[in-house]
Amino acid sequence: MERDLPPMLRRMWGREPVPRRGPRPRLDLATITAAAIEIADADGLAGVSMSSVASRVGVAATALYRYVGSKEDLLTFMVDGVAPAPPEPEGRPWRDYLALWTKLQRDIVLQHSWLLSIAKYAPPLGPRRLLWLDRALAALAGTGLDDGEKINVASALTGYALTDAALAHAATTGYPEHDDTGIEGAADYGELLAGVLDPETYPALSAALRAGALGETTGWVDDDDFRFGLDLLLDGIERLIARRAGDPGAGEDDEEI
Incomplete structure (x- = not known):
């Protein structure tokens, strides 16, 4: 019923x-x-x-x-x-399409940053957002993933788009919840942490920050930073698809956590 x-x-x-x-x-x-x-x-x-x-x-x-x-x-x-029509997947390999699909979702949030306050954990309910989900599933047709896995792929990529947009927005507009710290961007954040971290307790993080890991050219703003994380996700999806196809070089399924 x-x-x-x-x-x-x-x-x-x-x-x-x-x-x-x-x-x-x-x-x-x-x-x-x-x-x-x-x-x-x-x-x-x-x-x-x-x-x-x-x-x-x-x-x-x-x-x-x-x-x-x-x-x-x-x-x-x-x-x-606020969601426009999604791009159509016809003629694009699944990886190229999902890279575009994820970046466009990130761009929508950056253009309408108020979305960060209300779309963090909300599942899609309306016809426009569900059309985006439909197109992601269509792009994964023929990959050997089952429907549940396809939905999980789309959810993971959407979550990454939202998280990266939130970091990029904060890095370019400042951190109002930390006004008294003087943090106005990723570089300020890195300098502040570098000054308080004990190298003996946080050896790896302290060394990375002192080396300028969150300098002006990084820190979740550049598209290169976004693409780096996106490629990590897409590589994992590609490996999963290879495993489902029985590729012996793709490794066995990970143990259940």
Whole structure:
């Protein structure tokens, strides 16, 4: 039996019944979501409220609740609505496609940094984000991975995109939660740690920082840094695919942890 959808998901997927009587609605969910995204892009997530969105679309705040049940629902709509259409995988090897797919997700977050506050652990629920997941699974067709493994691959790459975007954003905008430390970027962070770490207790980390491992040219900002971590993940996926294909050079399955 098909599970009943909660009202928020019915709205997001256009599954609400269309009233046969009464005036036609003045607004639609896409218009409201776009207005909320515009506010968040300009003023940050703190600027988004039911009243500010209502003012942007020209209705009273009470009228907005006819379309959006709560601010929490609105944030969910925004996370989905900000996603553009994903690239299509046809004609690309799976590795090339997933490299592009992951970088574009990172770029979306960097363009709309307010996503970092609400999309960290939320599974995709809306039609746009689920389209991204669908295309990742399609790109892995024919690799020998089962469906669960394909979903895990997509989840790992999405998590990496979000984490790298968070680090890159903090490195370029500063660390407001540590204002009293004077940390304004990765280089400041590295210098600060280099001054407090005991080389005997933290020999490897201390040596790396004193050698400038988080200098101005590194520290999660450059695309080279992003690609380095991405290649580590893609190499692991490639090895898993080789194991599923029975390649003796790919090694045995790792022991369960």
